[in-house]
Amino acid sequence: MSEEKHTGSCLCGGVAYEATGPMRPVIACHCTQCRKTTGHYFASTQIPQEKFRLTKAETLSWFASSDTAERGFCTNCGSSLFWRRYDEDMISFTAGTLDGDTGLEIGDHIFTDTKGDYYDIP
Ligand SMILES: [Zn+2]
Numbered sequence: 001m002s003e004e005k006h007t008g009s010c011l012c013g014g015v016a017y018e019a020t021g022p023m024r025p026v027i028a029c030h031c032t033q034c035r036k037t038t039g040h041y042f043a044s045t046q047i048p049q050e051k052f053r054l055t056k057a058e059t060l061s062w063f064a065s066s067d068t069a070e071r072g073f074c075t076n077c078g079s080s081l082f083w084r085r086y087d088e089d090m091i092s093f094t095a096g097t098l099d100g101d102t103g104l105e106i107g108d109h110i111f112t113d114t115k116g117d118y119y120d121i122p
Pocket of ligand 1: 010011012013014015059074075076077078079
């Protein structure tokens with residue numbers, strides 16, 4: 001039996017990836033860092049790094065957004081794609097960069113105390 005496979009990319013296509021196997025429900029993070037980097041909030045799924053493969057990384061750059069984690073983005077089109085902790089074997093990637101239907105749902109909203117005042121969380 002072959003595992004489910006998902007593909008995704010940034011807007012310009014300079015960064016592309018493949019994720020194999022079941023993905024975690026989407027978590028919407030409303031922390032200040034996630035709001036700054038996305039312009040709204042960071043809605044991401046997650047998978048073990050061993051199940052994740054970059055298929056194109058020409059324009060990928062990593063930004064150390066804190067002492068514990070870094071964020072991957074496209075230097076050409078500006079898409080915010082990845083987040084990973086230095087001490088974990090997991091990688092988070094934005095649900096909006098996945099191609100086509102994801103079969104995912106939002107599982108939780110976190111850091112809602114720092115969310116913007118211009119929207120409500122259902
Ligand atoms: Zn791009």
